[in-house]
Each structure stands twice: as structure tokens, then as C-alpha cells.
Amino acid sequence: xxxxxxxxxxxxxxxxxxxxxxxxxxxxxxxxxxxxxxxxxxxxxxxxxxxxxxxxxxxxxxxxxxxxxxxxxxxxxxxxxxxxxxxxxxxxxxxxxxxxxxxxxxxxxxxxxxxxxxxxxxxxxxxxxxxxxxxxxxxxxxxxxxxxxxxxxxxxxxxxxxxxxxxxxxxxxxxxxxxxxxxxxxxxxxxxxxxxxxxxxxxxxxxxxxxxxxxxxxxxxxxxxxxxxxxxxxxxxxxxxxxxxxxxxxxxxxxxxxxxxxxxxxxxxxxxxxxxxxxxxxxxxxxxxxxxxxxxxxxxxxxxxxxxxxxxxxxxxxxxxxxxxxxxxxxxxxxxxxxxxxxxxxxxxxxxxxxxxxxxxxxxxxxxxxxxxxxxxxxxxxxxxxxxxxxxxxxxxxxxxxxxxx
Amino acid sequence: xxxxxxxxxxxxxxxxxxxxxxxxxxxxxxxxxxxxxxxxxxxxxxxxxxxxxxxxxxxxxxxxxxxxxxxxxxxxxxxxxxxxxxxxxxxxxxxxxxxxxxxxxxxxxxxxxxxxxxxxxxxxxxxxxxxxxxxxxxxxxxxxxxxxxxxxxxxxxxxxxxxxxxxxxxxxxxxxxxxxxxxxxxxxxxxxxxxxxxxxxxxxxxxxxxxxxxxxxxxxxxxxxxxxxxxxxxxxxxxxxxxxxxxxxxxxxxxxxxxxxxxxxxxxxxxxxxxxxxxxxxxxxxxxxxxxxxxxxxxxxxxxxxxxxxxxxxxxxxxxxxxxxxxxxxxxxxxxxxxxxxxxxxxxxxxxxxxxxxxxxxxxxxxxxxxxxxxxxxxxxxxxxxxxxxxxxxxxxxxxxxxxxxxxxxxxxxxxxxxxxxxxxxxxxxxxxxxxxxxxxxxxxxxxxxxxxxxxxxxxxxxxxxxxxxxxxxxxxxx
Numbered sequence: 001x002x003x004x005x006x007x008x009x010x011x012x013x014x015x016x017x018x019x020x021x022x023x024x025x026x027x028x029x030x031x032x033x034x035x036x037x038x039x040x041x042x043x044x045x046x047x048x049x050x051x052x053x054x055x056x057x058x059x060x061x062x063x064x065x066x067x068x069x070x071x072x073x074x075x076x077x078x079x080x081x082x083x084x085x086x087x088x089x090x091x092x093x094x095x096x097x098x099x100x101x102x103x104x105x106x107x108x109x110x111x112x113x114x115x116x117x118x119x120x121x122x123x124x125x126x127x128x129x130x131x132x133x134x135x136x137x138x139x140x141x142x143x144x145x146x147x148x149x150x151x152x153x154x155x156x157x158x159x160x161x162x163x164x165x166x167x168x169x170x171x172x173x174x175x176x177x178x179x180x181x182x183x184x185x186x187x188x189x190x191x192x193x194x195x196x197x198x199x200x201x202x203x204x205x206x207x208x209x210x211x212x213x214x215x216x217x218x219x220x221x222x223x224x225x226x227x228x229x230x231x232x233x234x235x236x237x238x239x240x241x242x243x244x245x246x247x248x249x250x251x252x253x254x255x256x257x258x259x260x261x262x263x264x265x266x267x268x269x270x271x272x273x274x275x276x277x278x279x280x281x282x283x284x285x286x287x288x289x290x291x292x293x294x295x296x297x298x299x300x301x302x303x304x305x306x307x308x309x310x311x312x313x314x315x316x317x318x319x320x321x322x323x324x325x326x327x328x329x330x331x332x333x334x335x336x337x338x339x340x341x342x343x344x345x346x347x348x349x350x351x352x353x354x355x356x357x358x359x360x361x362x363x364x365x366x367x368x369x370x371x372x373x374x375x376x377x378x379x380x381x382x383x384x385x386x387x388x389x390x391x392x393x394x395x396x397x398x399x400x401x402x403x404x405x406x
Numbered sequence: 407x408x409x410x411x412x413x414x415x416x417x418x419x420x421x422x423x424x425x426x427x428x429x430x431x432x433x434x435x436x437x438x439x440x441x442x443x444x445x446x447x448x449x450x451x452x453x454x455x456x457x458x459x460x461x462x463x464x465x466x467x468x469x470x471x472x473x474x475x476x477x478x479x480x481x482x483x484x485x486x487x488x489x490x491x492x493x494x495x496x497x498x499x500x501x502x503x504x505x506x507x508x509x510x511x512x513x514x515x516x517x518x519x520x521x522x523x524x525x526x527x528x529x530x531x532x533x534x535x536x537x538x539x540x541x542x543x544x545x546x547x548x549x550x551x552x553x554x555x556x557x558x559x560x561x562x563x564x565x566x567x568x569x570x571x572x573x574x575x576x577x578x579x580x581x582x583x584x585x586x587x588x589x590x591x592x593x594x595x596x597x598x599x600x601x602x603x604x605x606x607x608x609x610x611x612x613x614x615x616x617x618x619x620x621x622x623x624x625x626x627x628x629x630x631x632x633x634x635x636x637x638x639x640x641x642x643x644x645x646x647x648x649x650x651x652x653x654x655x656x657x658x659x660x661x662x663x664x665x666x667x668x669x670x671x672x673x674x675x676x677x678x679x680x681x682x683x684x685x686x687x688x689x690x691x692x693x694x695x696x697x698x699x700x701x702x703x704x705x706x707x708x709x710x711x712x713x714x715x716x717x718x719x720x721x722x723x724x725x726x727x728x729x730x731x732x733x734x735x736x737x738x739x740x741x742x743x744x745x746x747x748x749x750x751x752x753x754x755x756x757x758x759x760x761x762x763x764x765x766x767x768x769x770x771x772x773x774x775x776x777x778x779x780x781x782x783x784x785x786x787x788x789x790x791x792x793x794x795x796x797x798x799x800x801x802x803x804x805x806x807x808x809x810x811x812x813x814x815x816x817x818x819x820x821x822x823x824x825x826x827x828x829x830x831x832x833x834x835x836x837x838x839x840x841x842x843x844x845x846x847x848x849x850x851x852x853x854x855x856x857x858x859x860x861x862x863x864x865x866x867x868x869x870x871x872x873x874x875x876x877x878x879x880x881x882x883x884x885x
Binding site (some may be wrong): 010011143144145148149151168169181182183184185186 | 635636638639640641642643644645762763766767770838840844
């Protein structure tokens with residue numbers, strides 16, 4: 001999971017390094033185990049990166065009138081050579097060094113010939129910034145402006161808004177944007193329809209204040225919660241969402257059912273994402289760090305607990321356990337996505353099938369492990385209904401993938 | 407036959423020339439321009455006038471041409487000749503003219519003069535402001551009031567880019583300081599007067615322009631228009647004179663309602679009256695309010711033009727069905743009360759085409775050849791106005807600014823935009839051309855933006871605090 005950012009000043013008096021730094025913090029919910037910034041100035045490229053989230057990246061004392069940034073898990077990025085700096089969200093079947101050289105020589109051809117599923121931002125040493133959004137629309141990319149001074153490319157609007165910029169529009173799938181001092185131009189390089197927006201990005205990864213994939217994420221998640229009630233009417237006393245992603249689902253379920261919504265948890269520390277955490281220790285400890293249940297909200301109540309997804313089930317097991325230990329009478333689990341049963345070939349770090357509980361065990365067994373009173377997953381049709389169309393990549397739920405690039 | 411002398415050389419003057427040249431009064435159109443604008447040249451030729459090439463800001467030059475032509479009236483297009491007293495010169499020679507005297511043109515030339523006037527006469531839509539003589543004083547004030555301020559040069563500096571430094575989070579203050587220092591430095595070098603820097607409270611909302619014609623006795627509002635200032639696609643990039651405009655349907659824009667129009671008209675009208683009281687001369691010409699719908703006031707003045715906006719003129723003038731050339735004469739001669747404006751209900755879209763390099767590098771944008779299939783463009787139903795492009799021999803050479811403007815009037819914005827974009831494909835050059843595809847396609851976003859500020863200013867109004875705002879800092883106190 002990845003966030004990418006590019007900031008371009010039309011006047012070289014600007015130093016954009018802090019725009020990159022703070023903009024990247026606005027994208028760290030997309031993945032944060034590694035982050036980096038690269039700027040272009042009088043003396044070429046500078047780079048700062050570390051195996052830390054953007055907010056912990058030592059504030060780099062960098063100068064440059066233009067630059068790119070990366071937050072995610074792939075330590076290759078920002079990939080910086082003498083000729084250019086590159087960040088990619090997604091997967092590409094190419095030698096990255098060769099691809100970067102091709103991008104410098106002829107970006108249109110390089111992107112046209114590259115196999116994979118990726119959005120990218122490339123900044124050449126000559127001061128040309130190129131952005132591209134993957135032709136299926138699986139990966140997002142948006143463009144914004146800051147006064148008369150800057151152009152900003154960002155995975156999500158949050159990377160633009162945090163520095164006071166204004167979102168202008170989404171880059172269309174298959175569209176390349178070319179920015180230099182004297183112009184901005186667009187060109188559709190590939191056309192692949194229907195578009196296949198990433199369901200996990202919509203249901204889980206995007207920030208709730210984002211507008212991506214032509215959708216207002218918050219509204220969609222509330223609708224998914226309402227759809228869950230249409231599909232599974234649970235008799236309960238309180239609806240609780242696992243923070244932060246699942247809260248809008250719980251709000252939707254509560255609205256439609258009339259059962260009160262309550263904050264069941266408070267947080268310790270920063271927003272550690274358990275689905276993204278890579279080692280088992282963090283997965284076990286992670287849930288405790290993330291969530292401390294609020295006793296009075298659950299004691300003696302039949303709790304309807306909504307979570308955004310279930311991967312290994314371990315997080316959920318811990319959550320149900322702590323609700324019960326605080327006196328919940330019943331715990332009914334609703335998952336606001338269809339079952340995740342397959343690894344993602346496009347760069348979302350979903351574990352292998354053998355680690356996915358839903359692809360290995362029947363519901364009865366899962367219920368036993370989670371120790372819930374009932375469990376239900378959103379249906380695929382329900383997902384389409386809530387979103388309003390089925391131009392979605394649901395590969396990790398259906399094993400039917402829109403593009404074979406490998 | 408009556409003779410009219412038109413001063414100026416851009417697309418706006420081309421639109422004015424066309425209105426004069428097609429008037430039922432059968433005016434003979436004479437032009438004074440700094441180069442041979444092919445569009446104005448066509449009108450001058452057709453009406454049997456004469457094309458003078460010379461310095462449009464020189465009083466002596468204008469006097470010489472007036473003596474030679476002996477026009478019945480004059481029309482001044484751009485602001486610089488107004489600042490240089492060209493309208494005064496017409497009147498000294500006894501020639502009625504569209505355009506205020508240099509004292510009246512202060513409303514555009516000096517933003518400090520403009521703001522002081524608005525406060526002195528308690529004109530609604532005024533923003534709080536401060537002005538400073540030195541960069542240091544201005545910077546100190548900016549740092550004191552970390553809130554939202556807009557930094558502007560106190561004087562009109564010939565269309566040079568003005569950097570509005572947006573308010574960003576406190577943690578960006580360091581970056582902000584550096585950027586302000588640079589922009590303040592570059593502005594200060596351009597301004598000659600004592601007062602160098604104007605700081606205003608920063609506001610946000612959709613922008614629009616209201617032009618009001620006046621002969622000092624009566625007032626005639628024209629339909630609203632909206633200019634688009636960013637140079638590049640999607641409203642990103644450096645500030646320009648304007649890369650395109652929209653106007654209509656009717657007198658309004660889809661995001662400005664009748665009540666807001668009426669209020670805007672009131673503001674511009676009482677400003678014209680205030681100027682007259684202040685300089686003790688009639689304001690005869692066009693006063694255009696460059697306005698914004700803000701949460702503080704609703705209709706708010708960002709700045710004033712003492713003339714037509716360009717490209718707004720190209721969006722508005724073709725929509726006027728009555729004899730606009732005749733209206734200009736009535737204005738100049740003090741008979742505006744007899745004029746009637748009939749407006750095409752349908753909306754218009756105008757887009758400018760500029761050579762690569764505009765607006766940052768004039769040399770890069772100059773001396774490029776440009777070709778257009780004029781008969782085909784006209785056959786398709788688009789109008790073409792020539793701007794910064796000179797007829798030299800048989801070819802058209804760019805002069806470094808916006809070269810051509812294309813206009814379409816259609817039943818709705820969607821169709822008008824499509825037509826303009828199609829006509830653009832019939833224009834080519836030996837350099838890359840800047841053209842904004844997004845203009846006219848963001849109406850819904852403008853409507854949403856307007857609705858957001860409308861909630862706030864209506865609430866202020868209901869509570870009786872319309873226009874009241876303040877800032878406070880521990881050291882600087884209340885501002």
C-alpha cells in the first residue's frame with residue numbers, strides 16, 4: 001500500500017521540501033513502514049528516506065523548487081539517478097533502472113511499453129514532471145494547485161489539502177500529465193475499459209475525507225453500513241465500529257437499523273494499521289496499542305461490532321475477547337467487505353492464501369475461532385449496490401483478476 | 407459620417423472595433439495601436455478609416471492623431487493610456503471619449519486609493535487592509551497576524567504577476583516567510599510610489615466581473631462574466647490577464663443569483679458616485695468590479711478596472727444584441743440615459759490562445775508564426791478576436807501575450823465549450839499553444855463553491871454582522 005506525491009513550482013524561488021514533507025504525512029494512512037523525499041535544486045537531486053512513517057522522518061533540511069515523495073513499503077523509492085527521480089504506486093514488470101532511463105528519454109513510449117499496474121510520478125533533471133495513472137484505474141492519482149505557484153500530484157486529495165492546496169481533478173485512468181515551467185498538458189496513453197477501481201482502496205485504504213475513484217469515500221462507507229443492515233438484521237443494543245476505518249460503516253448500520261451507535265474504543269498511540277503490520281508481534285500487540293475498549297459503552301449490552309475486513313482473523317479475535325472481558329452480553333461481528341480469499345497481484349500487501357482465514361475455513365470454524373455469537377460478510381452484490389456500479393477490481397474477493405501482467 | 411478613434415491593440419479593442427464597425431450609425435473607425443492588429447485592421451479597412459501605429463500612452467502622439475483625424479468621439483480600451491491621461495487629452499481637445507480622466511482612473515491604478523475610498527464612503531463589499539512602505543514593516547505585520555492575508559502591490563504594475571500567498575498551516579510559516587520575502591521583494595521593485603505593499607484580509611469564493619457603463623449621470627450594467635486567471639490547464643499555474651471567460655445565461659452566471667447581481671450593481675454604482683465626489687469630476691466610461699462572492703460580505707470587491715476586462719469584453723460584447731457601437735457614443739457624449747441594452751439570453755464562452763512561454767517569458771512567447779483557418783472558424787459559428795499578434799506582411803506574428811480569443815454563443819455551456827474547442831483545432835503555430843480545455847466545464851464546482859459561501863454570508867446577514875470581521879494577536883492587538 002502506497003502513497004505518492006509530487007510538488008512542482010513554476011518559479012524557482014520556492015523551496016518545496018516542506019510541502020513534500022507535510023503533504024506526505026497527509027498520505028501516510030496509505031502505508032508507512034518506509035518513506036522518502038527527493039527534491040530537485042540547483043545542484044541536482046537530494047534524497048532523504050528511512051524505514052519510518054513520514055511523520056517520524058527526520059525533517060530534512062533540503063532545498064529544491066520541485067520534488068517527489070513516497071510512503072509505503074518498497075525501499076526502492078524514491079528511485080533517484082542523475083537523470084531523474086521516480087515513485088511508483090503499484091507493480092511493474094521492468095528493471096527499474098532501465099525504466100527510469102526510458103522515462104527520461106521518452107516518457108510516452110516508456111509508459112506505453114511498460115507491463116504492470118501502476119501510477120507513477122517522475123521528475124527529470126531538466127525540470128519536467130510526468131504523472132501517469134494506471135489504465136484500469138486500480139490505482140488513484142489526483143492533481144491540484146496552490147495559488148499561482150504550485151502544481152501538486154497526489155494519490156489522494158489529503159496530500160494536497162494538508163498544505164493548503166486545492167484539488168482540481170482526478171487524473172483519468174490511462175492519462176499522462178506533463179508539467180514544465182511553461183505548460184501543463186495531458187495525453188491519454190492507454191484506454192482500457194471497463195475501469196476496475198480497487199475495492200480495498202475504497203473500503204479500507206482511502207481516507208474518509210477523500211474523493212477518489214469519483215466517489216466520496218465517507219458517503220460510500222456509510223452506504224455500505226446501510227447495505228449491511230439490509231443484508232443482515234441483527235438484534236442488538238449498540239453498534240460499534242473498529243476505529244477509524246469502520247466507524248462510518250457503524251454509523252450507516254445504526255442509521256438504518258435505529259440501534260444506537262456508540263464509540264466502543266479509544267486509541268493509544270498513533271494509527272497503527274494492523275492489516276499492514278508485517279510481523280506477528282505487532283499484529284498481536286498492535287490491537288492492544290490501537291484499541292482500548294470503553295467499558296461503559298459495552299457492559300451488559302448485545303454488541304454489533306463492525307470491522308472493515310478480515311485477513312487472518314487474529315485482530316478480530318482479540319477485539320471480541322476484550323469486548324467480552326468488559327461485560328458485553330453478545331458480540332455479533334459484521335465485516336464491511338466480502339471475504340478476502342486471494343493475494344493481490346497489484347501491490348496491496350494482502351497475505352498469501354494460506355494465511356487468509358476466509359479462504360481456509362468455513363464460517364462455522366471462523367465463528368468458533370473469533371468467539372463471536374454470529375458473523376456475516378457483506379455480499380459482492382451488496383458492495384456493487386452501495387457503490388452504485390461494478391467497475392471494481394474484486395480480485396482478492398473473487399480470484400478473478402482484471403489484468404494478468406506477471 | 408461620424409468618425410471614432412479607438413485607442414488600444416488587444417482582443418478587447420478588436421471586440422470594441424467590431425461593435426463600432428457594425429453599428430447602424432456607420433462609424434468610420436480609426437485606430438491608434440502599437441502594432442497592426444489584424445482584427446482591428448480589418449474593421450478600419452472596411453469602414454474606410456485609418457490605422458495609426460504609435461505609442462498609445464503618449465499624450466503628444468494622441469494629440470497629433472486627434473488633430474489629424476478630428477474624430478466625433480473616442481474609445482480607450484486599455485488601462486495604461488487612462489493612467490497616462492489620454493482621456494484627459496481627448497476632453498481637452500473637446501472630443502467626447504469613453505474612459506475616465508487620469509484622476510478617476512486612480513480607482514484601478516492604486517489599490518490603496520481604492521480601499522480608502524471604499525472605507526471613507528462606507529461602501530459595502532470592502533475588505534480590511536493595511537499598507538506599508540517597506541518590506542520589513544509588511545513582513546512584521548504578516549508574521550504577527552498568522553491568519554489569512556493577501557499580499558498585493560499597492561499600485562497597478564502593468565499586469566505583472568501578483569503572488570497571493572495563501573494561508574497555510576502554522577508549521578509552514580518558515581516556508582511562507584521565505585516566499586513572501588521573495589514576492590514582496592519583486593513587487594517592491596515594480597512600484598514607484600511611496601506606498602509599496604498592500605495587505606488585505608484574504609477571502610475565498612467564486613469570482614466574477616460586473617461592468618457598469620456610466621456617463622456620470624446614468625448607469626447601465628452589463629451581463630456578468632467570469633475570468634480565469636491561471637495560465638495552465640485545470641486552473642493551475644502562474645497568473646495571467648485571463649485565459650478565458652464565461653458569461654450568461656441572461657445577466658447572471660449559473661452561480662450568482664439575481665439578488666447578488668443587484669447588490670453588486672449597487673456597490674459599483676455608489677463607487678462611481680464616490681469617485682465623482684472625491685475627484686470632483688464626472689466618471690465617464692466603464693467601471694468594472696472584479697468581484698468575489700465571499701462569506702464575509704456576499705458580493706465583495708477584490709479590485710476595480712477603469713475599463714473593460716480582457717477577455718471578459720469578448721464574452722460580453724458579442725452577447726449584446728442592441729447597437730453597442732451606438733451605446734458607446736451615447737456614453738461618451740453624456741446621453742447614456744437614451745441607451746437600451748438588449749442581451750442574448752444564451753451563454754457565451756471565450757478562450758484565449760497564447761504561445762508557449764506566456765506569461766513567464768515574453769521573449770520565448772514572441773515572434774512565432776501563427777496560422778488560422780478564419781473562414782472555416784467563422785463558418786463553424788465562432789468569433790475570433792485578435793490580441794497580441796501583429797500583421798506583418800502576410801503573416802501573423804505573436805507579440806508575447808495572448809494572441810487570439812475564440813468566442814462561441816450557444817444554448818448551453820456544454821455546446822459553447824465544445825464549439826470553442828473545435829475551433830481551436832483550426833489554429834496552429836510553429837510553437838506550442840496554451841489553451842485551457844477546462845474553462846466552461848467547471849460550472850458545477852462553481853455552483854458548489856458559491857453555495858458554501860452563501861450559507862455563511864446569509865447567516866451573517868441574519869445576525870446583522872454582514873461585513874464585520876477582525877483579527878487579533880497578542881502583540882499587534884486588534885486589527
